[in-house]
């Protein structure tokens with residue numbers, strides 16, 4: 001069954017395309033508009049509307065990925081008033097979710113007068129694996145590994161040289177026997193330090209080189225039988241699970257500083273966190289709120305948010321059960337709230353020198369190094385979690401959410417600027433829902 005665009009049948013298109021990547025950008029746009037859209041002209045004009053007028057800048061974006069046909073805009077916002085380890089920060093945030101930045105800004109302001117956020121780096125180690133099959137004696141493989149380990153390190157020298165100058169490199173290589181779980185399956189489990197780089201390219205280059213040397217050395221290892229000479233490398237790739245690269249962020253204040261009903265708020269807060277730690281359905285949503293803060297900053301700073309998401313969710317399930325990532329407790333009339341997450345981020349390489357908005361974000365953050373960015377990201381996650389839980393255990397989430405969502409609803413209804421202003425005023429004292437906005441707008445339009 002050939003791949004069909006959604007609109008394909010309406011347009012008589014029923015085939016695959018070959019050589020698409022070799023077409024010029026214009027040809028790609030022409031093909032896609034004519035093939036998949038009811039109105040090719042409209043489809044084309046939408047793509048063109050989002051092009052940058054500065055040709056050089058547009059070319060830069062086109063060259064980030066294959067088959068680029070336009071740019072996809074997301075709003076970029078800032079959340080001021082973060083105090084982290086006694087230093088003020090303004091956080092850049094890229095997100096489509098209406099309440100996220102407001103939540104950050106509120107939490108930041110709240111904690112700025114209660115001592116601010118504190119952080120601690122627990123480690124920065126990353127890992128990668130060469131996954132391979134070996135048909136033979138486990139003992140002989142272990143002896144072989146011990147014999148060739150220095151060669152493995154030595155023969156990656158040229159790849160690790162620059163990274164070593166920056167304080168990184170390969171920290172250790174272990175042989176892991178997983179034959180109990182999968183027949184003949186072993187790994188080289190490699191630990192890395194990658195300084196201020198996220199390190200994906202560095203790690204993968206090292207691993208591919210290690211795999212090659214492993215095979216070469218095995219082929220010439222005299223104690224091996226003919227079968228044992230043939231190590232079959234399945235794949236070599238970094239792991240996005242980075243429990244060795246962790247950061248902790250926390251806030252604390254006397255319960256009385258939480259407000260008039262501080263003790264009730266603190267207790268409900270602790271209960272809400274305990275529920276997330278006990279119940280996976282709640283834990284996923286709890287952690288999703290944390291990721292609202294981490295991802296928005298990851299995108300703004302040009303970091304790989306899919307890698308970050310994957311690593312953090314795996315960490316949330318490290319004990320065999322998916323749990324909330326934060327902790328809250330009350331001790332000696334003090335409220336504590338803490339988040340510990342694994343993060344592999346970079347402040348050099350990747351998009352950091354290329355994408356103008358990413359560069360802008362790094363300057364806004366006063367050019368943190370990778371450890372600094374890990375700390376700011378963890379704070380961003382904690383702030384979101386604080387804001388979400390505070391709403392959930394007091395007013396409920398919808399009040400704030402729908403207020404923020406009001407402009408989206410009004411835009412869907414093509415409201416003019418005057419109408420928007422009137423509706424914002426009206427809904428200061430009324431409950432926002434799609435229906436209530438529709439009715440209020442209709443009533444306003446009749447006046």
Ligand code: MEV
Pocket residue numbers: 097285286287288289290292388389392397
């Ligand atoms: C919405 O994006 C995030 C929340 O659902 C998080 C939570 O429930 O803790 C509000």
